[in-house]
Amino acid sequence: VWSDELWDVHLGPGSEALCLESIDESTGLYAGRPQDHPAILALLERTSGKRLALDFASRVDEPGYQAADRLLLRQGSRLLAQVNVMHRVAWLGGNRAPIANFVDCAAAPEATDRNLIKTMWDVAEDQAMREGAIIGFAYACDASTLAGRGWRPLPQQGYTRIAARTALARLEDQRTRREARYGEAARRPLQVTACRCFHADALRRIYERRFSPVSGALYRSDEHWQWLLSRGAHDQVLLAHKAPQSPSGEVGEVALDDIVGYAVVKDSCVVEMAVEEQHRASRGLLLAEVCRNAIEHGRRHIELHAPADDPLHDLLITAGGTWRLSDSPHACRWLLKLLAPEKWVERQFEAWQQRTRDAGLARPLEFHLLADGMSQRFQLTRRCSRLLRGRDNPSSWVAGGVADLHAALLGADPTVPLRFSDDEVAHIFGQVAPRQTFWRSPWETLRLN
Incomplete structure (x- = not known):
């Protein structure tokens, strides 16, 4: 529990900050500096009620991050609010487009003047457009401030939740039916193993083929892939790949061309899954492995986070799963605006x-x-x-x-x-x-x- 006096967040000394807009004699909007990071972290922790030091440090290392992209609402040396405007590229309508991610949105309780927050967002959006962003994506826990500014919740962003044993039974039944119908597959059987960092090129290939038609999916450079894999926010990344051709082949030496799918897992939740179109059956193979791992670790349910048109949602819902948008009205979610x-x-x-x-x-x-x-x-x-x-x-x-x-x-x-x-x-x-x-x-x- 945070005490009231801890809400007074002060920025540290350092070189003079760049003032983007002066509101009055003591209040203005400033570009962030590296020496502002401790105060920004304190504000984020106190508004979320969570310890975020490790997470914050990892996000400072994200490719393309610049402290100056953070917009700080200051009153004297006090930090009242901030938003981080990160410039990325995303697929939209089948094409790549420059976008701005508005993340780490936070305002201290004493920042009660709505006009101050409005001014901060005016400047943030204008700055994003000046630097080439066409579309904005905001990740916010309180959408009320943005709803009046033309931001809309990202449509169809949800997940399916189901009991792990129920899902595994349905997936095994589906596999048995497929084998009875098609007999022995002409191609080599598939296996599931853990991913390693040197598999990133295969993941990128599969990701782009699966998600380039999906609006909003981010384009990821090699550096972003390495950052995602190395920061360790996930529990595991599972690979679906063709089995080694020779009995002496080791599973750890999987050829990149033999990898046909992957699943990123956190707390028995599949937060990202992609497979090659010609190996669609590998989705069930990956999800079945997630179910087994969940059961082994005593977790009763699994979740599938995937685009709303993913057929696995229908499979799990017909087996007794439920489609959900969020667990709480205060849960953070993505919002969208055409800038x-x-x-x-x-x-x-x-x-x-x-x-x-x-x-x-x-x-x-x-x-x-x-x-x-x-x-x-x-x-x-x-x-x-x-x-x-x-x-x-x-x-x-x-x-x-x-x-x-x-x-x-x-x-x-x-x-x-x-x-x-x-x-x-x-x-x-x-x-x-x-x-x-x-x-x-x-x-x-x-x-x-």
Whole structure:
């Protein structure tokens, strides 16, 4: 339990901090410095009620981390609030796009002035856009502050929970049925073993093939893969691979090309799983091993965290599992916001073009996006796609809240149904901006104990 006097967090001495925006004589927004880390850690620990020293140290080592990306709300030497704006690349709509991750969002209890917090987020979002981010992802435990700013919960981000013995029985039954139907497989049998750091190249190959069509999944460099594997926030990474061809082959010397799938496990929860499409049966093999390990360690349930369209969810739910979004209304979750809609529309030209071609829609085409105080014209020609200033009294339009319209352009479901001028516009919009599968891997947000 933290005592009241511990809430007064002071920044240490050092070189003069860069002031990004002055609010009054004593209050302003500043870029973070390495010497601010102790005060930032203290704020994060006191707002979460958890010891985070090990986790914080590991995240400072994350590739691309810079102390200056942290935005600090200061009143004199006191730290009132902070947010870390990390620039990454993610897959969205089948293409890579620059994004900003807004993480480590924290505000001290005495930061009661909502205008101060609003100003901090205004500056954070503007800074992200100036540095090239088109879309923002915020990981926050209190979404109320961001809901009024146009942020929307990441759709379909959930998991399936089921008793380990029940899941294992269903998976074994499925395996028996498959063997009875297809007989002896022509290819070599698969095995499950533990992953080692030198297997990272195989994991990256499988990850990109599985998750590049999934909106929101982060692009990971070699450095990020090594960081994830070495920081140790997970319990184990299981590999599904082809068995050695010769009896003398050792399991520890698995060829990278023979690895066909992997599963990242934390406390009997599968936080990330990916397999090669031609070896889909390896998903059941990996999950069965997770079930056995859970039973061996006395854990009654397992969880599967995977995109909502993963067939394993259906398998586990029909076996008696339950689909859940979160265990608590205060649980941290990902939120989404389109920061630069004009850039997004221009960047997605090839995707818009392909979708309209597949749907047999004539080009050029256009429709208006209407909201309170906003009128924009979506235009798609054979050479470009643009979001322009709207005309007066348009005949073809899509209407809704600004945040809902922008979410729909990304392929996310709006919180309030959109309205259309007619059925033809509704059909065109559905073809141009179809619903996408969104997902962010929990592996990246696991805390070190």
